[in-house]
Amino acid sequence: MLRITLPGSIFLAFVAILPAFASLAGVNSQFAQFFGGTSLLILVGVVLDTLQQIESHLLMRHYDGLTKSGRIKGRSSFSM
Numbered sequence: 001m002l003r004i005t006l007p008g009s010i011f012l013a014f015v016a017i018l019p020a021f022a023s024l025a026g027v028n029s030q031f032a033q034f035f036g037g038t039s040l041l042i043l044v045g046v047v048l049d050t051l052q053q054i055e056s057h058l059l060m061r062h063y064d065g066l067t068k069s070g071r072i073k074g075r076s077s078f079s080m
Contacts, residue, residue, distance in 0.1 A: 015040055 019036030023029045 012041075 016037050018040075019029075019032040022032035022036060
């Protein structure tokens with residue numbers, strides 16, 4: 001469990017203080033606050049959830065064209 005928790009917590013701490021480093025580097029502070037910290041984590045979570053919903057919809061319809069050759073990897077248990 002430590003192998004998963006420690007790197008994850010370091011990454012979350014880095015994302016949380018990223019706007020402060022961006023402001024020190026000369027990036028506009030409003031831009032750094034908008035694309036940093038919590039908003040970035042929410043954005044990634046929404047994208048991952050949307051991809052999971054698209055994948056489950058395609059697998060429910062038994063559409064293997066996108067899941068076999070595309071970027072979305074299906075977890076289907078049947079073989080054709």
